[in-house]
Amino acid sequence: MTDLYQAQRAMRNMRRAAMQRGVIAILEVGSSKVACFILRFDGEAAMREADGVGPMAGQSQFRVIGVNATRSRGVRFGEISMMNETERAIRTTLQAAQKMADARVDHAIVCFSGGDPRSYGLAGEWELQDTVVTEEDVARVLSACDVPDIGGGRDVLHAQPVNFALDHRTGLGDPRGQIGHRLACDMHLLSVEAPVVQNLIHCIKRCDLEIAGLASSAYVAGISAMVEDEQELGAACIDMGGGTTGISIFIKKHMIYVDSVRMGGDHVTSDISKGLQVPLAVAEKIKTKHGGVQATGMDDRDMIEIGGDSGDWEKDRRAVSRTELIGIMRPRVEEILEEARARLDAAGFESLPSQQIVLTGGASQVPGLDALAARILGQRVRLGRPLRVQGLPQMATGPEFSSAVGLCLFAAYPQDEWWDFAIPMERYPARSLKRALRWFKDNW
Amino acid sequence: MRSLSLRRAVPVLPLRRDPAPSRLTYRMHRLWLTPLFRRLMRLGVPVFLLTFAVGIYLSDQGRRDALTETVASLRNDVKNRPEFMVTLLAVEGAAPEVAETVRAALALPLPVSSFDLDLAAARARVEAIPAVRSAEIRVQPGGLLQVTVEAREPSVVWRGPEGLFLLDAEGKRTAQLGARLERPDLPLIVGDGAERAVPEALQLIAAAGPLLPRLRGLARISERRWDLVLDRDQRILLPADRPVRALERLIAIDEAQGLLARDILAVDLRLPERPALRLAPYALTDMRRQRGIIPSETDL
Numbered sequence: 185m186t187d188l189y190q191a192q193r194a195m196r197n198m199r200r201a202a203m204q205r206g207v208i209a210i211l212e213v214g215s216s217k218v219a220c221f222i223l224r225f226d227g228e229a230a231m232r233e234a235d236g237v238g239p240m241a242g243q244s245q246f247r248v249i250g251v252n253a254t255r256s257r258g259v260r261f262g263e264i265s266m267m268n269e270t271e272r273a274i275r276t277t278l279q280a281a282q283k284m285a286d287a288r289v290d291h292a293i294v295c296f297s298g299g300d301p302r303s304y305g306l307a308g309e310w311e312l313q314d315t316v317v318t319e320e321d322v323a324r325v326l327s328a329c330d331v332p333d334i335g336g337g338r339d340v341l342h343a344q345p346v347n348f349a350l351d352h353r354t355g356l357g358d359p360r361g362q363i364g365h366r367l368a369c370d371m372h373l374l375s376v377e378a379p380v381v382q383n384l385i386h387c388i389k390r391c392d393l394e395i396a397g398l399a400s401s402a403y404v405a406g407i408s409a410m411v412e413d414e415q416e417l418g419a420a421c422i423d424m425g426g427g428t429t430g431i432s433i434f435i436k437k438h439m440i441y442v443d444s445v446r447m448g449g450d451h452v453t454s455d456i457s458k459g460l461q462v463p464l465a466v467a468e469k470i471k472t473k474h475g476g477v478q479a480t481g482m483d484d485r486d487m488i489e490i491g492g493d494s495g496d497w498e499k500d501r502r503a504v505s506r507t508e509l510i511g512i513m514r515p516r517v518e519e520i521l522e523e524a525r526a527r528l529d530a531a532g533f534e535s536l537p538s539q540q541i542v543l544t545g546g547a548s549q550v551p552g553l554d555a556l557a558a559r560i561l562g563q564r565v566r567l568g569r570p571l572r573v574q575g576l577p578q579m580a581t582g583p584e585f586s587s588a589v590g591l592c593l594f595a596a597y598p599q600d601e602w603w604d605f606a607i608p609m610e611r612y613p614a615r616s617l618k619r620a621l622r623w624f625k626d627n628w
Numbered sequence: 629m630r631s632l633s634l635r636r637a638v639p640v641l642p643l644r645r646d647p648a649p650s651r652l653t654y655r656m657h658r659l660w661l662t663p664l665f666r667r668l669m670r671l672g673v674p675v676f677l678l679t680f681a682v683g684i685y686l687s688d689q690g691r692r693d694a695l696t697e698t699v700a701s702l703r704n705d706v707k708n709r710p711e712f713m714v715t716l717l718a719v720e721g722a723a724p725e726v727a728e729t730v731r732a733a734l735a736l737p738l739p740v741s742s743f744d745l746d747l748a749a750a751r752a753r754v755e756a757i758p759a760v761r762s763a764e765i766r767v768q769p770g771g772l773l774q775v776t777v778e779a780r781e782p783s784v785v786w787r788g789p790e791g792l793f794l795l796d797a798e799g800k801r802t803a804q805l806g807a808r809l810e811r812p813d814l815p816l817i818v819g820d821g822a823e824r825a826v827p828e829a830l831q832l833i834a835a836a837g838p839l840l841p842r843l844r845g846l847a848r849i850s851e852r853r854w855d856l857v858l859d860r861d862q863r864i865l866l867p868a869d870r871p872v873r874a875l876e877r878l879i880a881i882d883e884a885q886g887l888l889a890r891d892i893l894a895v896d897l898r899l900p901e902r903p904a905l906r907l908a909p910y911a912l913t914d915m916r917r918q919r920g921i922i923p924s925e926t927d928l
Contacts, residue, residue: 272648288661
């Protein structure tokens with residue numbers, strides 16, 4: 185774990201370097217598409233003071249100057265299965281985005297949905313040496329959290345302090361400078377399979393990019409698709425992607441749970457392909473043009489030409505009613521939503537004060553999904569679109585870009601993670617120069 | 629039925645192109661997007677090539693000479709076109725002798741190209757001539773160099789230590805004079821510093837209207853005041869301060885009593901409150917006799 189810990193610290197330094205240079209790439213490697221945004225950071229924007237607008241969730245700080253999305257290749261369930269293909273897809277989208285931005289990028293922040301994310305809640309306690317909480321104490325209490333057995337071959341992707349408690353007071357956001365005796369903290373730790381991360385890192389290194397950050401796509405989709413009060417009061421975001429469906433639960437603006445269902449829009453497409461006996465490309469086209477999950481009487485008369493080029497007249501002239509198509513799609517969508525419901529139940533979502541659920545992602549664009557989801561997930565379901573960010577073209581404002589947009593926000597305002605805090609002195613080797621320097625810095 | 633040999637040619641489907649750029653293309657694109665490299669290629673390389681080519685061309689002495697020669701001959705061709713040649717010099721606004729002086733001062737080897745003319749210097753040369761107050765030189769269409777001269781008008785004749793000169797109203801010399809009789813129309817002034825007080829002298833001459841037929845000249849005394857010298861060696865001694873007024877008073881007296889027609893050597897007006905007369909010796913004796921100051925002698 186220390187290995188990835190060091191790597192994450194290195195990424196933070198890389199991110200700082202990228203901010204100084206002013207240009208950073210946002211790369212979303214999904215199962216059905218690879219999207220790349222290029223952000224330009226102008227420092228503190230001039231409009232901030234101008235008309236009393238607040239920081240706008242960090243949006244005024246950056247501007248999207250290059251956007252491209254291309255079909256993903258060699259990615260299944262959000263994990264890289266064919267590295268060369270994925271590398272080509274990343275190269276394609278990066279080159280196009282760089283061309284649009286007319287700028288060269290050297291740093292990328294990446295998100296992915298696979299790797300079987302698992303959440304753990306950690307708790308730690310620390311007796312304060314003097315009564316005032318210092319940064320050192322915060323670092324100590326974070327490292328005092330007892331790490332559960334996350335299994336071999338897994339790495340920590342996020343480790344965010346969620347809550348601090350001082351003596352009997354809890355719910356502290358920032359305990360520094362407060363007076364007490366006993367500091368406790370809750371931390372949310374998200375682990376993913378290490379080979380998935382390593383493959384992705386390798387793939388991006390092969391494109392001459394430095395990685396300035398890694399994020400889980402369920403988490404960043406939640407950042408962009410949920411409005412502020414939903415994040416504050418507690419809500420779940422279901423990011424229905426191509427290969428996986430990511431679930432993230434937020435409360436008090438902190439992610440507290442992430443899970444993923446290894447099913448998504450691609451499975452609906454393959455169902456259609458199998459059910460109607462058409463190629464996958466045609467099935468995808470039929471799904472996006474005519475798909476739905478709520479059949480009405482009108483749909484019986486709505487005949488869809490399936491087509492084909494087999495040379496057999498009977499096969500090539502086939503047509504199905506839209507009801508039949510809905511009959512194929514609906515069970516799969518229901519299955520995905522029921523699986524998501526099961527994950528939410530397992531996470532104890534019903535004990536949260538607010539039961540809001542936000543559906544986003546490319547597969548959430550099926551007409552009638554909100555009605556179907558309301559029957560499975562409860563009444564408080566809405567379809568979420570990503571936040572509007574500066575410079576984003578109309579083509580990239582759909583819900584399929586919510587994790588990419590969320591990643592932009594993540595790049596501008598990252599959540600403090602465990603590796604952002606100072607390393608407690610005990611962690612240094614006993615005779616290291618760094619330890620001596622730290623001792624000087626702390627005591628003078 | 630078709631024959632087997634005439635089988636329709638099967639169109640060869642082109643291989644599906646991979647939309648992804650190759651690694652080389654990708655790297656080249658990124659290199660091209662690097663600002664420094666881009667500036668180098670867009671500015672540095674053309675500048676270098678141009679400099680290099682020009683340098684190679686000019687490294688040969690023969691080419692350099694040919695180039696300078698071409699440039700010089702081109703320049704000459706343009707310069708010597710008839711449109712730019714000046715063939716005639718016209719001097720306006722000056723007496724013929726002044727015009728001759730101007731021509732001599734300019735000393736232009738006509739015809740000459742107007743590109744070779746330094747009009748400012750020529751103007752300075754013309755204005756250096758004493759008889760010329762100001763000059764204007766311009767090249768007129770048709771190859772005419774027109775010099776418009778504003779000549780100095782001689783107002784007085786000055787007899788100085790170096791001879792006779794004509795002075796204009798400001799006291800500037802306009803010409804030298806051989807003899808006084810060459811310009812009998814102009815009044816004569818003499819004395820030290822007379823040439824520096826010409827305006828005052830001209831005022832006096834203007835005020836001396838009725839005396840003009842008798843006026844022989846003005847004499848500057850002690851570089852301070854004027855004496856009017858009339859015929860019969862009569863002098864009118866004017867004060868340094870407000871001489872015109874004193875002269876007018878004298879003329880008024882003269883008109884009323886015929887003062888200057890009498891046998892008087894000088895009228896001294898230097899003290900305005902006490903004008904004095906100097907009589908001729910004979911008149912003085914006569915007056916004394918009439919007054920009985922000296923006994924009358926018998927006419928023998």
